[in-house]
Amino acid sequence: MSPELVSAEPLLAARGLTRRYRGSDVPALDGVDLVVGAGRRVAVVGESGAGKSTLTRLLLALERPDAGEVTYRGRPVHPGRPRSLHWFRRAVQVVPQDPGRSLSPRMRVGEAVAEPLRCLRVAGDHRARVAELLLAVGLDPDAATRLPNEFSGGQRQRIALARALAPRPEVLIADEPVSALDAAVRLQVVDLLREVSDAEGVALLVVSHDLGVVAALCSDVVVLAGGRVAEAGPTDRVLTDPVSREAHALVAAVPRLVLA
Numbered sequence: 001m002s003p004e005l006v007s008a009e010p011l012l013a014a015r016g017l018t019r020r021y022r023g024s025d026v027p028a029l030d031g032v033d034l035v036v037g038a039g040r041r042v043a044v045v046g047e048s049g050a051g052k053s054t055l056t057r058l059l060l061a062l063e064r065p066d067a068g069e070v071t072y073r074g075r076p077v078h079p080g081r082p083r084s085l086h087w088f089r090r091a092v093q094v095v096p097q098d099p100g101r102s103l104s105p106r107m108r109v110g111e112a113v114a115e116p117l118r119c120l121r122v123a124g125d126h127r128a129r130v131a132e133l134l135l136a137v138g139l140d141p142d143a144a145t146r147l148p149n150e151f152s153g154g155q156r157q158r159i160a161l162a163r164a165l166a167p168r169p170e171v172l173i174a175d176e177p178v179s180a181l182d183a184a185v186r187l188q189v190v191d192l193l194r195e196v197s198d199a200e201g202v203a204l205l206v207v208s209h210d211l212g213v214v215a216a217l218c219s220d221v222v223v224l225a226g227g228r229v230a231e232a233g234p235t236d237r238v239l240t241d242p243v244s245r246e247a248h249a250l251v252a253a254v255p256r257l258v259l260a
């Protein structure tokens with residue numbers, strides 16, 4: 001980890017996270033440590049099967065680790081009844097991979113964006129907050145009265161981002177946030193994620209196999225391989241001068257142009 005990452009106030013942390021699926025000889029995740037500091041943007045990269053999705057599910061308390069612990073501001077986070085996790089869900093929100101699937105086709109945009117506020121019992125004027133959020137992600141507040149299928153893929157990802165930001169989280173977890181989008185729209189959504197994270201001071205944990213996205217968005221990167229951290233450090237150093245064999249292989253697989 002870079003000195004900056006370590007010095008940022010730790011928010012979401014994993015210590016020794018281990019997960020072994022039934023019937024498998026090797027753990028999907030094996031003793032992973034990770035810290036997301038306040039306002040930082042951290043990427044998790046790795047080839048298919050490296051354990052990225054498993055790590056994400058454990059960090060979101062959707063699954064229980066076999067060993068190790070997830071903490072938020074030092075407080076242990078355990079999977080449990082939804083209400084017992086309200087405090088954590090307010091602090092850590094998810095940007096979905098495919099907003100086309102995550103947004104209910106029959107729910108108006110305003111209702112969808114306000115849903116986390118209602119579910120997490122966040123007090124305040126939800127209608128006003130929705131209008132503010134839609135503006136923050138570059139949409140007209142009139143979008144609130146429309147249905148998701150009236151919007152393009154990129155606009156739907158903006159709606160999903162507004163929804164994730166609704167409870168004023170300190171951390172956003174984005175698992176392949178632009179992989180479902182056309183190449184031309186990808187860059188816009190990456191720029192928006194960076195702008196929003198800066199403007200709102202929200203930390204990002206981005207899981208991606210796209211090193212171009214990682215280079216454009218994240219200051220630090222964690223390379224997972226075979227369920228372990230193979231390498232971690234500042235993105236520009238890891239992508240230009242990787243130390244581990246695994247990071248080297250990932251970088252070598254990407255054409256130079258994409259990282260430029």
Ligand SMILES: Nc1ncnc2c1ncn2[C@@H]1O[C@H](COP(=O)(O)OP(=O)(O)OP(=O)(O)O)[C@@H](O)[C@H]1O
Nearest residue numbers: 021022024028046047048049050051052053054055
């Ligand atoms: N529910 C499950 N039951 C059994 N094995 C699983 C389960 N989920 C994941 N695995 C195994 O755990 C390992 C890590 O998988 P995981 O999906 O976390 O990797 P990943 O890096 O997210 O891969 P991808 O980039 O393909 O999504 C793989 O060997 C996978 O087959």
